[in-house]
Amino acid sequence: MTAKPSFTQRIGYICGRTLPDSMSEWVRQDLVGPGATRRYLLRFLVPIIPVLTLFLLLPGPLWMGLAMMALLYLPLIYFTVALLYVYRRHRLIKHGLDPALADAAARSRAERERLAYERRHGRG
Template identity: 75%
Template sequence: MTVRTKPTPAQRIRYICGGTLPNSMAAWVVDDLTGPGAARRYLLRILIPVIGPLCLFLLIPGPLWMGLAMMALLYLPLIYFTIALMNVYRRHRLAEHGLDPALADTHRRQRAAIERQAYERRHGRA
């Protein structure tokens, strides 16, 4: 039996719903949470599924704008807090999989190091 490095569709759905994956898929988890497109995937996974239940407000009798306003009163803060807690979520998911939570900041640290080197070159310190 070969060791899988990518999740099956069933494993992926379980992962999206908060489940953990086997250790053999650790590299995939790190790439999913910190790689290119990670922020987009995170936002889509949280913000798209809640639209269906929010549409139930449109069934309340009254003008359309009232149902839309009630939806907006819940959806706009959700967007704000989803963005604000993105790094907390990433760190939590990495820790859940037994990985170092500091991996969530790898790209930020690399950018800071590049900026620092450029700064030192500009000011004659390198």
């Protein structure tokens, strides 16, 4: 049975703290398991929305507040997606796990494609 973090440990983990070694399997599943990308994006993109809605309180037309929100939120989305791989590797290293796990799925997919190519073209 894999140890799971308590509520306070999970909040600390989301804020960047390291979990105990007994939870390394949970960390591995969180960072590279099914749904890892979705969890990462939600953790970064959802908490900022209430802060950005404060722009709607500024005087002026509604479109201006929405435009100011978009000017901040769209680059945030871009950089969050762009830094996914870097973040995963960093968190894996921080928890004492192999950073190669961050791109294991891509390497596995490339290997399958290479084998399929070799079978089609008589090299396998």
